[in-house]
Amino acid sequence: MYFDWYYIEGILILVGVNLMVVLGLSLLTGFTGLFSFGHAGFMLIGAYVSAICSMNFNMPFVLAMIMGAVAAMAVAAFIGTFTLNLKGDYFCIATLGFGESMRLIFDNLDYFGGSRGLPGIPMKTTFPVVIIVCVIAIVLMTCLIKSRHGRNMIAIREEELASQAIGINVFKYKMISFVISAAFAAIGGVLYAHYLGYLQPLMFQLTKSTELTIMVIFGGLGSIGGSVVGAFVLTFIPELFRAFSTWRLVIYGAVVVLIMATRPQGLMGGYEFTDFFRWIKRKITGKKYETPALLKEEGEQS
Numbered sequence: 001m002y003f004d005w006y007y008i009e010g011i012l013i014l015v016g017v018n019l020m021v022v023l024g025l026s027l028l029t030g031f032t033g034l035f036s037f038g039h040a041g042f043m044l045i046g047a048y049v050s051a052i053c054s055m056n057f058n059m060p061f062v063l064a065m066i067m068g069a070v071a072a073m074a075v076a077a078f079i080g081t082f083t084l085n086l087k088g089d090y091f092c093i094a095t096l097g098f099g100e101s102m103r104l105i106f107d108n109l110d111y112f113g114g115s116r117g118l119p120g121i122p123m124k125t126t127f128p129v130v131i132i133v134c135v136i137a138i139v140l141m142t143c144l145i146k147s148r149h150g151r152n153m154i155a156i157r158e159e160e161l162a163s164q165a166i167g168i169n170v171f172k173y174k175m176i177s178f179v180i181s182a183a184f185a186a187i188g189g190v191l192y193a194h195y196l197g198y199l200q201p202l203m204f205q206l207t208k209s210t211e212l213t214i215m216v217i218f219g220g221l222g223s224i225g226g227s228v229v230g231a232f233v234l235t236f237i238p239e240l241f242r243a244f245s246t247w248r249l250v251i252y253g254a255v256v257v258l259i260m261a262t263r264p265q266g267l268m269g270g271y272e273f274t275d276f277f278r279w280i281k282r283k284i285t286g287k288k289y290e291t292p293a294l295l296k297e298e299g300e301q302s
Helices: 005-031 039-056 061-083 089-107 127-146 148-158 160-165 170-196 206-219 224-240 242-262 273-285 292-301
Strands: none
Touching (some): 005 039, 005 127, 005 170, 005 206, 039 089, 039 170, 039 206, 089 206, 148 170, 160 170, 206 224, 224 242
């Protein structure tokens, strides 16, 4: 198959769109321990709100992006008030219902185009814009995870009752994680809307939420680098096998099953790229650097 730069650039933009949502999901699922199958709903909110701001109110792209993120955060705060006290699978089911409800609501709102869709959206999403947004998002997410708040979220993931016992406000940090992840998903939706120039609620079905969650697990839970790898690989694979037509999704599924069977912790397995760089440096210099994940794995092997 012949790949020209225009085609590859389009795929890379879609990688960036998925990466934004996957980063938010990684915070919620990988670092806080809450599984969600409704983030396509937050993508939808960000996409439609920003599209209306751009089309009907002539807002600049950045301001429209902020409005989309704020709308998704407000909805997440409202939904989280009633669902974040749910345990285990019940929260997951609640988010699944939320995602499908949002799709059906927008499917019946004529102001947003209804089931016919919303055409004529300004195409402001370019490759440089996606790179800038994704780099800023990765830096912000890294700073959050390394902060005290990020450590509290990880503590909640590891043991919720123990976290509560030592004074961590579990509900507060679950809410922060949920709201931030919704904002990231909404920004992904904003980029998506302004890249395609057209929106339809069918683009944000349960299948979309499932694909995004698979990317998080595939890359590795509790790893920002894993989110990057998962979004990149699982966005490219269906395109590489597009020549196989209907069989390409079968191949996509087979690759995911193979990775989950051989490496259930995901490709990165909780590591970050910096861990590998330090490990390589330690091998070259012979000095021991503190890379807990890699050193633990080496100890188990020996």
